[in-house]
Amino acid sequence: MTVYYRLDAANLDLEIINNAGTLIRRGELVAFPTETVYGLGADAFNSEAVKRIFAAKGRKPDNPLIVHVSSIEQVEELVDGIPPEARLLMERFWPGPLTLVMQALSRVPDEVRAGGETVGVRMPDHPVARALIQQAGPLAAPSANLSGRPSPTTAEHVRKDLDGRIAAVLDAGATGLGIESTVLQVTSKPFRILRPGGITREELQSVLPADIGLEESEARTDRYPHYQTRAQVLIISGPGELEELSHRYRGKGKSIGFVVHKPNDYRHILDEVDQVYQLEGDPELAVRSLYEILRDVDQRNIDILWFESYPEQGMGSVLMDRVRKAGRRE
Ligand code: TXA
Ligand code: MG
Secondary structure, eight states: OOEEEEOOTTSOOHHHHHHHHHHHHTTOOEEEOOSSSOEEEEETTOHHHHHHHHHHHTOOTTSOOEEEOSSHHHHHTTBSOOOHHHHHHHHHHOSSSEEEEEEBOTTSOHHHHTTSSEEEEEOOOOHHHHHHHHHHOOEEOOBSSOTTSOOOSSHHHHHHHHTTTSSEEEEOSSOSSOSOOEEEEOSSSSEEEEEOOSSOHHHHHHHSOTTTOEEEOOTTGGGSOOOOOSSEEEEEOSHHHHHHHHHHHTTSOOOEEEEESOGGGGHHHHTTSSEEEEOOSSHHHHHHHHHHHHHHHHHTTOSEEEEEOOOSSTHHHHHHHHHHHHHOOO
16 A cells, blocks of 8 residues: 655655655655656665566666765765766756766665666755655665656656555655756766756756767667657647648547647637647746646547647757657657
8 A cells, every 4th residue: 555645845744754764764665756756766775675666667677777865975875986077067956957877886786777887876956855865865766657657747646657556655746847857977978968857958068178078869768668648749840830730630530639838829720629738938847747748648548749849959959859759659
């Protein structure tokens, strides 16, 4: 049975944090909020507990986990030296949505590293996450969804995916950012963005010395399943394009959803679709609702999802990365 605890992030109930810490120390799994998405935490040094994460999510064992810390001392217990430029990034972006992949010490369990030589580490910026880590030590935690589903941005999403499979959920409401951390490999130069996320490429570049360089390569993370909608996703760059599409689909009996942030441009078409999702024009705000929408699209059995594109820069390109992955077919 899963126990649900409601928490006020601004006024933490320490008894709840203590209970959750006890569960973690016993090798149980606890879902907790971070500023990005909800995570599914286990004691990072307990192999048996970490194995339970893979079982609960149905996750492939060759996909490594991020270790969440609340201090730099904890990082030093996980990695074989922190590269100086990585330290710059920590000073600027931690606590926050940046995961740094570094050389792991051998005490990091194989299950966390998925057999590799490296470990991803991040310091989350959420009072509940920080308090739990202070209480129970570093937490290995993937997003708290079933493998192949969108990352959860509310405790309700966690319940839908993992109820009965984990010991507890700490519910402190919706997460702030709504999109996962950026995963950056800093073991060799140029540094490699393995997954775009909450800290944009532009922000990273602004802190790094010019000679470091950033390479965007998801070669590693791309091997793993990402959320794909049942619906076919069509990215729309302007009203003209949609006009043509709407002719093509009219009368075909397909149910159509439309995610739009400039509805006035498409006013004549909105009536024709089955479900309109209006997003914020600012991609920083729009990412907050993206995963909720993707879950809803499949729940409503929508066949075709039109998605009004955002300019490919900053958070706009992160958002479009997730939309393309949702629409990918292989
Ligand atoms: O915002 C986030 O990052 C959330 C919250 C809970 O912190 N966590 C999260 O974890 O999204 P997960 O497991 O769902 O995604 C982590 C990604 C995976 O694609 C994984 O392959 C990659 O990071 N990753 C983790 N450790 C790695 C490593 N040592 N080397 C390469 N990639 C790694
Ligand atoms: Mg995930």
